[in-house]
Amino acid sequence: MLVLHSHIPYVKRQGRWPFGEVWLFEAMAETYIPLLRSFLRLYEEGVRAPVTISMSPTLMEQLHSKYIKNEFINYLKACEVRALEDERYFISCGEKKLAETAAIYHRFYKDVRRDFVIDFNSDLLSLVKEMQNKGCIEVLATAATHAYLPVLDEKSADWQIFYGQKIYKKFLGVEPRGFWLPECGYRRGLEDILLKYGFKYFFVDSHAIEGGKPLGVFSGDMLEEEPEIETFAITGLSTYRPYKLKDKDITVLGRNALVSRQVWSAEFGYPGDENYREFHKHFPKSGLKYWRVTDRSKPLDKKEYYDAHKAEKKAKEHAHHFVSVLQRTISEAQKIGFNRPLIIGCYDTELFGHWWWEGVTWLEEVMREIARHNLTMVLPCHIEAPRYEAEIFDSSWGMGGKHYVWQNKETEWMWQIIAKANQEYEEIINITTRSELGERVKKQALKELMLIQSSDWFFMVTNNLTKDYALKRFFEHYTKFLRIADAVKNNKVDAGFAEWFAKVEYEDDLFNSF
Numbered sequence: 001m002l003v004l005h006s007h008i009p010y011v012k013r014q015g016r017w018p019f020g021e022v023w024l025f026e027a028m029a030e031t032y033i034p035l036l037r038s039f040l041r042l043y044e045e046g047v048r049a050p051v052t053i054s055m056s057p058t059l060m061e062q063l064h065s066k067y068i069k070n071e072f073i074n075y076l077k078a079c080e081v082r083a084l085e086d087e088r089y090f091i092s093c094g095e096k097k098l099a100e101t102a103a104i105y106h107r108f109y110k111d112v113r114r115d116f117v118i119d120f121n122s123d124l125l126s127l128v129k130e131m132q133n134k135g136c137i138e139v140l141a142t143a144a145t146h147a148y149l150p151v152l153d154e155k156s157a158d159w160q161i162f163y164g165q166k167i168y169k170k171f172l173g174v175e176p177r178g179f180w181l182p183e184c185g186y187r188r189g190l191e192d193i194l195l196k197y198g199f200k201y202f203f204v205d206s207h208a209i210e211g212g213k214p215l216g217v218f219s220g221d222m223l224e225e226e227p228e229i230e231t232f233a234i235t236g237l238s239t240y241r242p243y244k245l246k247d248k249d250i251t252v253l254g255r256n257a258l259v260s261r262q263v264w265s266a267e268f269g270y271p272g273d274e275n276y277r278e279f280h281k282h283f284p285k286s287g288l289k290y291w292r293v294t295d296r297s298k299p300l301d302k303k304e305y306y307d308a309h310k311a312e313k314k315a316k317e318h319a320h321h322f323v324s325v326l327q328r329t330i331s332e333a334q335k336i337g338f339n340r341p342l343i344i345g346c347y348d349t350e351l352f353g354h355w356w357w358e359g360v361t362w363l364e365e366v367m368r369e370i371a372r373h374n375l376t377m378v379l380p381c382h383i384e385a386p387r388y389e390a391e392i393f394d395s396s397w398g399m400g401g402k403h404y405v406w407q408n409k410e411t412e413w414m415w416q417i418i419a420k421a422n423q424e425y426e427e428i429i430n431i432t433t434r435s436e437l438g439e440r441v442k443k444q445a446l447k448e449l450m451l452i453q454s455s456d457w458f459f460m461v462t463n464n465l466t467k468d469y470a471l472k473r474f475f476e477h478y479t480k481f482l483r484i485a486d487a488v489k490n491n492k493v494d495a496g497f498a499e500w501f502a503k504v505e506y507e508d509d510l511f512n513s514f
Contacts, residue, residue, distance in 0.1 A: 001378050005180055006349040007056035007146050009456040013507050019469040025075040029112050031353040034360045037115055043136050049367035049377045054140035054180035057167035061510040069122045079109040082286035097305050098290050104308050105288055129172050138379040141168040141176035147453040148406040150187035161193050178380050182455050184397040191250050201251035201380055205397040209254040211235045214401025232393050240333045240341040242383055243390035251386055255346040262325055271356040272296050275314040277306050315358040319365035406458040421449050428488040438493055441484055447511055448481035480504050
């Protein structure tokens with residue numbers, strides 16, 4: 001079972017470059033469209049390789065936006081121009097290899113624009129809905145603004161799950177069965193909220209079920225200060241089978257550590273191979289990338305030129321190796337009594353194509369190899385009701401295996417602000433407003449509250465990765481929330497406020513089905 005978790009924070013009209021809308025446009029161009037094209041190609045060829053995908057509501061809202069669709073097309077056109085200018089420049093300098101790579105970029109962005117506008121009718125969500133109806137994919141719901149649920153209070157976690165379900169149904173037309181816990185973040189009690197809204201299953205990291213040392217995840221940057229890695233008590237359970245949560249009518253599915261490590265590991269995961277494109281080095285004139293990893297220990301100025309043909313060949317070799325790992329894993333599982341072992345690989349969707357440029361090629365070849373070897377890819381809906389029960393640990397797939405990445409000395413003050421904002425919101429929800437604008441104002445207060453709860457800001461602060469942007473966004477949404485709450489409590493919804501509020505609605509234009 002391949003599970004891909006798709007999420008981009010709310011960046012619509014929140015800046016463009018180097019932070020903001022470009023994150024979404026890069027993910028659409030380099031990951032979502034190439035992956036959907038790949039899945040369709042396999043389906044049309046008769047290769048049955050169904051994939052489980054989660055899509056955060058903030059991502060779905062943005063993909064649905066007419067503004068984002070138009071700006072994305074403009075972004076692709078600009079990329080085509082930059083690639084063409086690079087090609088001409090490199091030819092004039094006698095840099096044949098770089099010119100060839102620039103030409104590849106030019107074709108790539110042109111093809112993506114054709115796929116998006118002509119084949120997909122600029123509507124990725126309708127395509128996702130159609131693919132789910134065909135059984136190509138199964139889509140999971142997740143929290144409304146991708147909040148880190150274990151640290152939220154009960155009521156906020158309830159809002160996040162409720163609106164996550166509501167927005168899923170708005171775009172996909174059916175009730176979701178499965179839920180993706182953002183960052184695989186679990187604490188005891190979250191399952192009760194999931195059950196309240198009719199969810200049948202959710203996913204956790206391997207150590208939440210098996211115990212032992214947590215795996216952690218791949219990211220572009222490592223934490224400056226790593227937490228102490230706790231060793232969880234060995235349970236004797238295995239992720240080779242699903243479990244019914246003890247005394248609860250809900251299924252828990254665990255990520256397989258071995259197949260996840262093979263891709264995610266910073267030390268020996270596939271994306272670190274010397275032939276693959278280097279993510280962090282850009283050509284100053286265009287921002288495009290012309291270098292390969294070379295050696296992960298080498299500084300950026302020592303990187304060598306990228307060769308797309310060698311990288312593609314390596315991706316296919318790695319795909320064959322991955323399937324051999326799957327076969328060995330199945331064999332070992334069968335030796336210890338699992339006749340039909342379930343192997344679940346969970347990854348951030350944006351790894352494929354965005355972080356790891358060759359990842360989409362790798363994944364498509366993996367699916368072809370799985371079909372050739374008569375292995376079966378399954379969706380959660382194919383899984384029979386589990387016969388075994390399990391109790392699971394509070395956990396996440398972040399560094400340290402628990403909540404450190406999102407709750408630590410660098411972020412504790414942010415959680416205190418959220419707690420105060422929760423109290424403020426409780427004070428205003430029951431205040432009667434006598435106008436249509438007043439009701440819109442109260443709805444916007446909830447949107448701003450949920451936006452400051454997004455796990456992205458905490459992750460960026462902890463990693464010191466785009467920290468300034470994360471804090472800017474956190475404070476902007478909080479400041480908007482405070483002014484809205486003050487206007488409701490003191491009945492200050494006057495002409496001046498209305499003018500300011502119109503700008504807020506324009507900037508933070510999401511969840512209009514609330």
